Structure formats: C-alpha cells, structure tokens
Amino acid sequence: MQLQSTDPNLQTFWHVCGLDKDDERVMRAVRGYIQPLIPRLTDAFYEILATDPQTAPLIEGRVAQLKRTHIAWLESLFNGDYGAAFISRQRQIGAVHVRAKIPPTFVAASMSFLRGALPDVLAANVADKDGAKAATGTLLRLLDLCQFLIDRSYDGTLSDGLMNNLGISPALLARLQTAGKKF
Amino acid sequence: MREDQIRTILTDLNGGSTDIDASALISTDGLIISSALSPGMDEDRISAMVAAMLSLGERTAAELSRGNLEQVMISGAQGYVLIIHAGNDAVLCTIAGKAIKLGLLFIDASRAAKAAAAILT
Ligand code: HEM
Numbered sequence: 565m566q567l568q569s570t571d572p573n574l575q576t577f578w579h580v581c582g583l584d585k586d587d588e589r590v591m592r593a594v595r596g597y598i599q600p601l602i603p604r605l606t607d608a609f610y611e612i613l614a615t616d617p618q619t620a621p622l623i624e625g626r627v628a629q630l631k632r633t634h635i636a637w638l639e640s641l642f643n644g645d646y647g648a649a650f651i652s653r654q655r656q657i658g659a660v661h662v663r664a665k666i667p668p669t670f671v672a673a674s675m676s677f678l679r680g681a682l683p684d685v686l687a688a689n690v691a692d693k694d695g696a697k698a699a700t701g702t703l704l705r706l707l708d709l710c711q712f713l714i715d716r717s718y719d720g721t722l723s724d725g726l727m728n729n730l731g732i733s734p735a736l737l738a739r740l741q742t743a744g745k746k747f
Numbered sequence: 748m749r750e751d752q753i754r755t756i757l758t759d760l761n762g763g764s765t766d767i768d769a770s771a772l773i774s775t776d777g778l779i780i781s782s783a784l785s786p787g788m789d790e791d792r793i794s795a796m797v798a799a800m801l802s803l804g805e806r807t808a809a810e811l812s813r814g815n816l817e818q819v820m821i822s823g824a825q826g827y828v829l830i831i832h833a834g835n836d837a838v839l840c841t842i843a844g845k846a847i848k849l850g851l852l853f854i855d856a857s858r859a860a861k862a863a864a865a866i867l868t
Contacts, residue, residue, distance in 0.1 A: 731806030736798050739777035743795035 568648040577712050587702040588644035594699040595642040597690045602638045605685065606631050609677060619670055638678075641706050654710045658717025668718045675711045679704055750781060752866050757783040760859040766847035767855070768826070772863050773797050773838045780837060780867075788842075797840040801830050818853070829856050834864030 567578045610627055613619040623630055637657070640650065661671060683700045690696035720734075727737050757770045761783050771782035771790070777798035779790050804819035821828040826844040829852060833839045839860040843852050 729806070730799070731802040732799055733776065733802070735776040736795070736802060739795040740799055743777070743791045 569651055574651070574713075577709065581705045581708060583646070583702075583705050583709065586698075587705070588646070590695070590698045590702045591642050591706075592644035593692070593695050594686060594690045595644070598642055598685065599639060601685055601689060602635050603631075605681060606634050606638065608681070609634065609674065612677065613674075622664070622666055622670070641703060641710075646706070646709075651713060654713035655717065657710075658714035661714065662717045662721055668715055671714055672711065675707050679707055682707075749866055753781040753863055754783070756859050756862050756866075757781060760841065760855055763855050764843070764847060764851065766826075766844040767841060767852070768844060769842040770856075770859070771797070771840045772833060773840060775801070775836050775838060784842075793840070797828075797830055798838055801832070801838050804830070827852065829853070831856055831860050832864075833860040834867050837863065837867055839863060 567575060567583075569575065569578075610623065610631055613623050614627065640653070661668075682703055686696045686700050686703070687693075690699065723737065727734075732740070753772055757772065760770050761767050769782075769784040769788060771784055771793065772780040773794040774780055775798055777795040779794045782790055782794075784790060784793070800819050800821070801816070805816040808814065808816045817831065819830040821830075824845070826842070827847065827849070829841045829843065831839050831841075839856060841852065841856045841859075
C-alpha cells in the first residue's frame with residue numbers, strides 16, 4: 565500500500581514502521597474470520613471503559629451509539645484500504661476526541677487494550693497460522709498508525725492557550741523545549 | 748561582514764563599561780544572532796530564555812495598557828540583565844554587574860540595539 569500523504573512526519577512513520585503493499589492482502593485474508601468477532605470484542609472494551617471511574621462518565625448514556633462507531637472503525641482496520649480516506653478518518657476521529665475532551669492517555673490505554681487482545685483473537689480464529697501471524701504484525705502497525713494520527717489532533721492543545729497567553733510563538737516554544745539539551 | 752559588524756557592536760558595548768559582563772543579540776524566535784558572552788554562559792539556553800522574557804514582557808505591557816514594550820529589566824543580587832528590542836525581529840540582551848550606573852546602561856544598550864537593528868534591516 566502506498567502512502568497518500570505529503571506530511572513528512574507521516575511519511576517517516578509509514579516508512580519506519582514498515583507498512584507496505586502486502587498489508588492490504590494480509591488483512592483482507594483474515595477479515596472473514598475476524599469480522600463476526602468484532603462486536604464481542606467491542607462489548608468487552610466498553611465494559612472496561614464503563615468500570616473505570618475516569619472513563620465511565622465520558623461514555624455514559626451513549627454506549628450503544630459509541631459501540632456502533634467503534635465496530636465500524638475496527639472493521640475498517642481489516643478492509644485492506646489504508647489510503648487517503650483512511651488517514652483523514654483517523655485525523656477526524658482525533659478531532660472528535662479533542663472536542664469531546666477525551667484525554668489522549670485514555671485513547672492510548674484503549675489502543676493498548678486492543679494491542680493486547682487482538683493478537684490472541686487472530687491466533688485463535690484464523691485457520692492459516694502464518695496468515696494470523698502476518699496479520700498480527702500489520703494490525704499492530706495499523707493501531708500505531710491510528711494512534712499517531714489521532715494524537716496529532718492533541719498536539720498543541722495543552723500548550724496553545726498557555727503559550728498564547730505568554731506571547732510565545734510556536735517557533736520560540738520549540739526552542740525553549742530543546743535549548744541546552746544534550747541529545 | 749554583517750556578522751562582524753554586529754559582533755563589533757557587542758564588543759564595543761561590553762568594552763564601554765567594566766561593569767558590562769556580556770551581551771548577545773538574539774532573534775525573537777530565540778536563536779543567537781551574535782554573542783559576546785562570558786565563558787560558562789550557555790548561549791543556547793540564554794537565547795531561548797531571553798526571547799521568552801521579551802515575549803512575556805510584551806504581552807504583560809499590552810495587557811496592562813502600558814503601550815509598546817521598551818525593555819525588560821531583571822535585577823539580581825549580583826547585577827542586572829537588560830533586554831530590549833533591536834528592531835522587530837531581534838532582541839539585545841546586556842548582562843551587567845551591580846555597580847553599573849543604570850542610566851548609562853540604558854543609554855549604551857539602546858544605542859547598541861539601534862545600531863544592530865539598522866544592520867539587520
Ligand atoms: C482506541 C481508541 C478509540 C477509538 C479508535 C475510538 C473511536 C471513535 C470513533 C470512530 C468515534 C466517532 C467519531 C465521529 O463521530 O466521527 C468516537 C467518538 C467518541 N469517542 Fe472514541 N474511540 C477511542 C477511545 C475512546 C475513549 C477512551 C473514550 C472515552 C473514555 C472515547 C469516547 C468517545 C466519545 C465520547 C465519542 C463521541 C464524541 C462526540 O460525538 O461528541 N473514545 N470514538
């Protein structure tokens with residue numbers, strides 16, 4: 565799969581994490597096994613969110629609708645199409661979470677849940693063991709890609725207001741963050 | 748050429764009084780343009796901090812309706828740090844000892860800032 569983006573950081577992410585043309589085929593090959601299991605996995609995910617005192621209030625009263633969007637998102641990981649529309653969808657999801665004031669650490673924790681749960685689901689349900697193994701690698705890369713794209717929406721949200729109040733430009737902020745550091 | 752001229756302005760400023768320890772010209776983004784600092788002063792850090800102080804001063808002056816910022820002055824037990832604009836895109840930072848006559852410091856630093864600004868534009 566070819567990256568359709570001119571963002572140099574995304575290009576580096578894509579290049580280093582090793583997403584390539586084969587991933588589309590790998591994911592499509594396991595889709596049929598995984599699709600029926602996605603609702604169950606989503607239920608388990610929302611059960612966890614509902615039992616945590618910090619995440620529960622954020623999803624209260626909208627779990628049914630959130631589950632539907634989450635199922636659609638999980639299915640999109642197995643569709644084998646990671647082009648411009650996929651990328652812009654992740655960015656949009658990031659923007660929605662920023663607007664909903666979901667802390668990025670909660671999104672990170674959710675991604676971690678999926679990284680922990682999905683490889684076992686693949687291993688247990690995909691008949692072709694090599695296919696399951698390959699799909700696990702691709703899936704973990706895709707989850708990281710999604711998190712990378714979602715996280716970009718949070719960039720600056722914590723510091724923007726503060727720096728604006730202090731009159732510090734983005735370029736000066738970057739200098740302040742790195743000045744005197746011995747890398 | 749331009750670097751040499753600015754460097755001369757800074758060394759002249761430092762040489763103008765035995766109580767001026769060091770000076771530096773810094774971009775408003777916090778990058779050193781030229782410096783005549785003492786050994787042990789971290790150019791990289793100072794430049795970022797000084798630009799931040801100037802930004803803060805500007806914002807505070809505007810917020811409290813004090814007009815355009817003229818200078819930020821830091822006074823410590825061992826001396827002073829004077830930060831003034833050198834044109835729109837640069838800042839002159841002068842580091843002086845406690846014994847300096849402040850009036851003299853202001854005049855010398857302002858003159859140096861004006862000369863540097865003229866070279867930069
Ligand atoms: C793996 C991490 C997550 C993914 C992939 C994900 C995915 C999504 C998607 C696809 C949407 C719909 C976006 C749209 O309307 O365009 C959404 C909305 C939402 N998500 Fe998540 N989510 C994640 C984590 C979380 C967490 C941890 C919380 C809260 C604790 C959360 C709370 C919400 C809320 C409240 C909305 C609805 C926002 C609104 O419409 O105002 N999400 N999420």
